[in-house]
Amino acid sequence: MKPEASGDVMTIREMCEAYDVTPRTLRFYEAKALLAPIRIGTRRLFTRRDRARLTLILRGKRFGFSLDDIRETLDLYDRDGSDAAQRDRACELARKRLAEMEAQRAELDQAIAELKEALAHAADEGQAPQRAA
Amino acid sequence: MKPEASGDVMTIREMCEAYDVTPRTLRFYEAKALLAPIRIGTRRLFTRRDRARLTLILRGKRFGFSLDDIRETLDLYDRDGSDAAQRDRACELARKRLAEMEAQRAELDQAIAELKEALAHAADEGQAPQRAA
DNA sequence: CGTTACACTGACGTGAACGTCAACGGCTCT
DNA sequence: AGAGCCGTTGACGTTCACGTCAGTGTAACG
Structure with a gap:
């Protein structure tokens, strides 16, 4: 009898299927402090928080x-009641990340526009080259 | 006497400074067929086309x-008058890339929104925590 | 003509992000 | 108790994107 999702935690297998990653990847992320699953002995149980983080990863x-960049950014989301100085640095970094992303x-908009234009030109050359010659 | 930009081509040094990359990187990109500078003997001269490509890279x-992905996408831009079948495949790939980028x-928009919200919450907790306790 | 300065070609090294493999531990079904 | 199964821990291998270093070439300057 498997409860299938006992208490909102997931095994490593369930995680792998849900997110299309390998066990190795999840263990690697844990070693990198990107995830922090509950450890029952040596085994891992991934919580809601781990899943939210994995999505962002x-x-x-x-x-x-x-x-490493991602871990820094991730830690911005759950550092609630630390000391003020640390929170300030976190906010600083968050604003920096935000600027980067914007x-x-x-750039992405520009790249999309350029690619669209290139496609349009390709369509021109594909449709009307017989008209002129 | 250096013409400084004789005929709109640039040396490897000029390229490195202009784009903040190393010579090794430019040679590597040439080896990967991402760039195709003019070769005077063994030396390289980078054209307008190389610079446009480097920007996109x-x-x-x-x-x-x-x-490798980038090279494929790049080649979409300058394959003008090949045969029709090849052009069709190029357009297909371009549309695929376009969909990926959109x-x-x-996703980027969503990530930005989420980070903004997290920042707003952080501001909440930073401003009014004394009021409740 | 020697030296300086930059450029080139291999060849090997490196860090990130995993893949792969071996050996082991612990359930659980029978 | 034995046989399958995960799951885990090292340890080593791999791919990508370059960095680094040695050796060579060559154009230019004094």
């Missing part, structure tokens, strides 16, 4: 951030 | 694409 990777968004 | 990297932009 995979997203960050697609944006070209390194795992710059990246601008 | 560096941008692609920031989006998390591999150099998906990435959507």
Whole structure:
């Protein structure tokens, strides 16, 4: 009898299937302090928090951030009641990240526009080259 | 007497300073067929085309694409009058890339929104924690 | 003509992000 | 108790994207 999701935690297998990653990857992320699953003896149980973080990790990777960058950014989300100085530095870093991401968004928009234009030109050359010659 | 930009080409040094990359990187990109500078004997002269491509390479990297991915995408821009079948495949790939990039932009927007919200919450906790306790 | 300065070509080294493999531990079904 | 199964821990291998270093070439300057 398996409760299938006893108390909102997931085994490593369930995680792998849910997020399409390998066990090795999850262990690697834990070793890098990106995830912190509950340890029952040696085994791992991944919580809601781990899943939220994994989502952000995979997203960050697609944006070209390194795992170290991602960890720093991740830690911004759950550092609630630390001391004020540390929180200030966190906010500082968050604003920096935000600026980076918005710059990246601008570049991405430009890249999309350029690619669209290139496609349009390709369509021109594909449709009307017989008309002139 | 150096013409400084004789005929719109640039030496490897000029390129390095202009784009903040190392010579090794430019040679590596040439070996990977991402760039194709003019070769005077063994020396390289980078054209306008090389510079346009380098801009796109560096941008692609920031989006998390591999150099191989980038080369494929790059080649879409200057394959003018090949045969029709090849052009069709290029357009297909371009549309695929375009879809990827738009998906990435959507994710990026979401990530930005979430980070903004996290920052707003952090500001809440930083401003009014004395009021309740 | 020697020296300086930059450029080139291999060849090997490196860090990040995993993959792979071996050996072991602990359930659980029978 | 034995046989499957995960799951875990090292340890080593791999790929990508370069860095670094040695040796060579060559154009220019004094």
